[in-house]
Amino acid sequence: MSVIEIKALSVDYKLGQKQLLHALKSVNLAIGAGEALAIVGESGCGKSTLASSLVNLLALNSISSGTVLIDNKNILEMTNKELESVRGVKAGTIFQDPAASLNPVFSVKEQIEETIMAHLKIKDKLKLKEMAIKLLEETGIKEAQRVYESYPHQLSGGQQQRVMIAIALSCSPKILIADEPTTALDVTVQAQIIELLKRLKKERNLSLILITHDLHLALDLCKRVIVMYAGEIVEDTIMQNKEASAHPYTRALFEIIPDINENKREFAVIPGEVPDLKMVMNECYFKNRCHKVGEKCGKAHPEMVNGVRCFYPYTKERVKS
């Protein structure tokens, strides 16, 4: 039983008078209860647009078609009032820059309690405080009492992100959307936050959607990986390592981040840049950057077959788990 079901979702952004930027092109995706899923790709591949459309946080100049079903209700057709019962309650979100997501003029106490008050209609002050402190402790904050009374600027980046996670979980959502949650953090803090997300996912049986450009990070947390390129899903696989992927783009994404266990002295490079999203082409969008390019690539647009959108995919090596 899937918690989120996306059918033929397309999102275009209006640019000026007649131009359209096709950010998402007919995306189909189903996410099950308690499933951890990573969405991976370069900047401008549509990762964040996909995440925003899950809670209908799309920009005003967007035109969307298709359906996003959460509990069999279409998010894209909801009014703002109806969306209040989805955002925060059914799906919590955390973003890249915790300092920008928290309001600098309100204390942590006010920001956590505001969310609980608004959604769960609890007004008793002692009860609110108890819930807030419990949430902070659950996210691994040691001095919960002090953090509870602090303002965002008094906290470190890691603590701020933990507060964001506490707010996102305050109404016990079943879905957590994390959009590049560790990009602004130091490596050691990044590892802690990933451990935290892992633990929370298990304890609360969350459906976790992690958006990242770092495939290695994605595999630390998720089994299922969705690779996006130019507004499309190009690969949707359960994978443990590079050999279990089939699309040349996925393999290239693995290679551009140097592997610490190898003794290579050069960097693998994907030549060129992400294509212009204003054009719709009847060919493979990765054609010009692909090293496996063949005859068919320029003639037709590949369809999704067995979880891969490629005419000449690699054969997956099944790794016994």
Add this chain to the structure above:
Amino acid sequence: MLKVINLKKVFTNEKMFGKGKTEVIAVAGVSFEVKDGTIMAIVGESGSGKTTIARCLAGIEIPDEGEIIFNNEPLMFDTKEKRAAVQYVFQDTFGSLNPRMKIGDIIAEPIGFHFNKTGNELRLGVIACLESVGLKTEIENKYPHELSGGQRQRVVIARALAMRPSLLIADEPVSSLDVSVQAQILSLFQKLNKENKISIVFITHDLRLVKSLADDIIVLKDGKIEEQGSVENVFCKPKSAYTKLLLSSIPGNPQK
């Protein structure tokens, strides 16, 4: 070629209304040596003093104690040649380029000033610089905001190369770039190091980049050196507990 001996830098903040001072020790006695034609990586988390070291090497900050010896002389920027010999690339590409100048002019300005070139000779110099970093020559008529982040960082590198430096200091040059662009810029650094024999001090928080790029590494923590040595030694046989922690924090590292 570059020797840093016991470098110290302390910042004093005067409190508002003159009530006392607080001292922040940014760099507490750091010594290292960069050999000719090698890449030295300085790694550490936020607040470890990486950038302060870069700023001292750049002459933007004056160290409180210690010496910086460059080509057997104390590092000074009193002549044109000495200023040209050390060049810098910073993280924020947008802040490094004048938004009102065309790319061609941005690169032409230092060439004209340092090497007294004009007219056609100057233009050829600009084109050579752009080509050496893999940019197309049409770009010279564009403004910084018209370029992508990766292209802007290439322009910054081209401008630094125009001075024919023997030492390049790069402070988090790829941190604000997309993963695929990162790899492109890093292989450019490697090419410059090999082909132009430029020594590079590469400052980063991402240990993964270091292993394939650098020859030597310094791990900094709270302004002090936790560990230093060749990349092979530090990565394969880390001695300090902090280095081990950093290594185990890398995503996808099975050593956990």
